[in-house]
Amino acid sequence: MIYAGFWRRWLGGFIDAIILIVPAFAFEKIVPYAGGAILGFFYYPLFLSSPLQATPGKAIMGTVVVDENGQTLTLKAAIIRYLASFVSILFLGIGYLMNLFTAKRQTLHDMIAGSIAIEKTAPEVNYFKIWTNEIKKLGGDQTIDQNTSYSAPQNATSPSATKAIEDLHKLFQSGAITQSEYDLKKEELLKKI
Numbered sequence: 001m002i003y004a005g006f007w008r009r010w011l012g013g014f015i016d017a018i019i020l021i022v023p024a025f026a027f028e029k030i031v032p033y034a035g036g037a038i039l040g041f042f043y044y045p046l047f048l049s050s051p052l053q054a055t056p057g058k059a060i061m062g063t064v065v066v067d068e069n070g071q072t073l074t075l076k077a078a079i080i081r082y083l084a085s086f087v088s089i090l091f092l093g094i095g096y097l098m099n100l101f102t103a104k105r106q107t108l109h110d111m112i113a114g115s116i117a118i119e120k121t122a123p124e125v126n127y128f129k130i131w132t133n134e135i136k137k138l139g140g141d142q143t144i145d146q147n148t149s150y151s152a153p154q155n156a157t158s159p160s161a162t163k164a165i166e167d168l169h170k171l172f173q174s175g176a177i178t179q180s181e182y183d184l185k186k187e188e189l190l191k192k193i
Contacts, residue, residue: 001070001116001118002118002119003104003105004061004105004117004118006097006099006100006105008061009061009099009107009117011061012057012058012059012060012061012063013058016043016055016056016057016058017057018057020036020039020040020043023039024039040082041079042135043055043131044078044082044085045075045079045082046075046131046134046138047127047131047134048073048078048081048082048115049072049073049075049077049078049134050072050130050133050134051072052064052122052125052127052130053066053120053122054122056127058117060122062119062122063117063120064117064122065078065115065116065117066116066118067114067116068114068115068116070118073113073115075138077115080113081110081113081115082109084113087108088108088109098111165186165189168182168185168189169182
């Protein structure tokens with residue numbers, strides 16, 4: 001996995017802020033002092049826990065947010081990450097600046113939620129349809145708009161499966177496994193790619 005750097009993440013957040021600026025003003029009129037936070041609550045966690053794994057701003061910048069195993073965040077983890085982002089902004093944004101100094105390029109809210117931001121090209125999709133599908137699922141409606149497909153790009157490969165094949169080949173070359181064992185396991189791993 002290639003961890004997303006500070007500027008890539010910052011630009012993704014900036015794009016999200018531009019997207020949310022007008023709706024946030026409207027929500028602030030409806031719910032003074034909390035409208036923007038409520039809107040964010042229905043924006044960030046729902047997009048991050050969707051199969052897209054990114055908000056529109058992050059997706060445009062080629063970044064997704066996953067758990068430390070590379071899997072899609074659960075809604076609970078995405079909510080924790082969103083709420084913890086308010087802690088990250090405290091004390092002059094030190095929680096965000098931690099991205100510059102951590103091994104996995106994590107911010108404070110990433111560490112709290114057990115998430116990481118990685119570079120990954122997002123499929124071309126209709127973000128509004130993804131968001132409405134996630135709202136429907138949140139409400140218990142399991143009907144999903146069939147015109148919204150957001151599967152991984154065809155040339156995407158599983159980094160763990162690719163690494164496992166490389167390791168398997170090393171075992172075969174060292175004589176630790178037989179040709180038939182190598183072929184059988186390799187076939188299983190290739191199905192995961």
